[in-house]
Amino acid sequence: MVSAEEKQAAEELVEFIAACPSMFHTASTACERLEAAGFARLAEGEAWRLEAGGRYYVERNGSSVIAFSVGKHAASADSYHFQIAASHTDSPTFKLKAVPELDGPGGARRLAVEAYGGMLDYTWFDRPLSLAGRVLVRTANGVESRLIALDCDLALIPSVAIHLDRDQNKAFSPNRARDLFPLVSAGELEAGDFEEYIAREAGAAATDMLGFDLFLVNRVPGRVWGAASEFVSSAKLDDLMCAFMSLRAFLSAKNDGAVTVWCCFDNEEVGSGTKQGAMSTFLLDVLTRLTSALGLGVDDYRRALAKSMLVSCDNAHAVHPNRPDLYDAANHCVMNGGIVIKEAANQHYCTDAFSRAVFVGLCERAGVPVQTYANRSDMAGGSTLGNLSNVQASMHAVDVGCAQLAMHSAYETAGVRDVTLAERALSAFYGADLHIDAAHAACW
Template sequence: MSEAKELLEFIAHSPSMFHSVETIRGMLDQAGFTFLPEAAHWAVKPGGDYYTVRNHSSIIAFRVGDELTDYHFQMCASHSDSPTYKIKSVPELNGPGEYLRLDVEAYGGMIDNTWFDRPLTVAGRVLVREGDGVRARLLYIDRDLLLIPNVAIHFNREVNNGYKYNRQVDLCPLFSAGELKKGAFDAMIAGELGVRAEDILGRDLFLVNRERGTVWGYAGEFISSPKLDDLECAYVSLKAFLAAKNSRTVNVYCCFDNEEVGSNTKQGAMSTFLQDVLHRINHSLGKTPEDYYQAVAGSFLVSCDNAHAVHPNHAEKTDAVNCTWMNKGVVVKEAANQKYTTDAFSRAVFTNLCREAGVPVQAFANRSDSAGGSTLGNLSNTQVSVHAVDIGLPQLAMHSSYETAGVKDIGYAIEALTKFYQTTLQIEGAERARFA
């Protein structure tokens, strides 16, 4: 229960991908990690704890063993972003009448109708002219600011019969009914940051569901919150990373941006970010290129992104036997089309770790007549090819603005991933793995 409540605080402090990384940085700083800017010289030493950031929205942290007798990388990867709506560069829509609305576009594949009739605000980053240059400033307006109103059923009799929303028409948030005029949005942003409106040169701002997360149910079984996909995995893998010690390897924590829109950005899982960091670790430790290739061959990645639990009203949507339940343990995801990286070898390695940790494991595969999504592992493997397993925690209403998962699974995941980071994997091709 304490971990569930801490997760909710973590999410509350992470209203955008930029804030997610800032929250993670705060936890790393508190644990004594050293920040290594990408543009600076890196002096990495055995026994050191470090992190670096790209685009203020992706972060990689690593702990270097003080012995490094089994030099390789043991990595977890999650993502910092969630489906929402991005505010366009020209933000305001005038009318009808004196209404002032915001012009937004979809970021990721959200469930549109879950965004109606609930308090919203904005968060992200703003680029401001400062002196002879520009500077990024984080913004989160901590108040109920916007709302996307439904059309009354009297005007839309088909709304309960599968109505299709038009995002250009139906999903525009209401900002004012006449008290605010054109230009008020930038004036508001400027006022919140204490700058002049004309000095705002760029914005990456997103809508935020203001509903606070909660633990609920008579038995306290459930946790519901915005952004469980994938801040739940970002949190549990970070807690495990910070708790674990391994003197023989390099443990790595990754939280990438832009998974919800394909990861094909300079800061996404498909970028060179992870590869660049691993190369720089290798070089700074005085290792050779040959050492790097040998280390990668013996490395392992746990791709952490939530999984679909069986729906209580629609069990038919999931496979009859390769299906998962909340509060029943960590999920290993597998797909023949390789949208998940799991294969027999990586499943066996991770399942054995979970058994040693006393953590139950569940299996997920999509129905054979239904296409599933992809995640981080197969994309990051295009740059750093390692043995990898895709895991997650079971949840309901994935990509809703308010999602639900099981309280027990938070603890299960922390225990399993702590065991992963603490155990030295000795991998020999795809034939054998030993656990030291």
């Protein structure tokens, strides 16, 4: 049976997601938790002064965060290395365009949006929606970024009645330039009213609103459910479930021999190729700067990478109870079965035999179950941020995640027990002082 502690952890995950309606809010929420735990804020544009035993964090673009804890003995050049877990702040949704209003029949007003990432479009119909993100406003001294999250049921994307299109249950393929514009007014709003509304929420006049990055938010609350409280459902489980449990593991870890690092990158859902994405220089910049601030050199940094390990955390596909035919007969995973190691021969996942062995060994030592996922051999799979971050800072890496259903739906489902099991697995990784000898051996 699901324990009270496991259920509480899942409910805390739901609360975390509720506080993170956009990638900017996710980064802000993470920074608040880091500061509450005693981490000092660093700015990329300022000099860094670090010390052994210190804990620090830095953000980029207000949507990506890297935090690190320097073990008391971590700065010894011979044993200097990093133990990193990385997830992402963003999830598939729809982004508001720069000119956000569209008119319609009878004075109806709609929102002009475009797809952000590869979502299941049909799941966005007939549910309450809102907006969240950042607004850039003119001030007396220049420009200022302000976060907003509209706490109201603002919009809805209505379906076409079955009477008007009787083939929808046979083949429903909505057109994003016709069918997926959210309805925001039946005629009460006039042109410009919506932009004034957004500006007021940001505490500014419409004439002072210079830009915004705003995204649709599913307003259906997350919840723990099931006859035995086995399931947790919410928007954004991919990838805030991993962000949540890896942050908890990072904050609770004690490791005097390593520099432990927590990363949460933006823009994974659109390829990571941005200044704040996993393929950017963000991780490289942080690791090289902290190495220098600890009094170590370029050669020490490169030696450290060879002895370091990254755990890329992004959820996996649980076997669908109605469609088990879509999965590999042997390499599949289930909800509440423990953390999943993801592998692919095409290397779209960064796992190899060495990184798998190290991670499995750490989990076995902690008594945490491990599962395996690989795509069915005749189906193309996805990818995630592990290999992309390795473009800039190459090290041993393994791809893991929690098993979930309905990935990229507006409302996803995972196992309650997996929140705790995944946290325990990441705690085992963060807490072990890894000593890696090329790809020949590792000990802790």
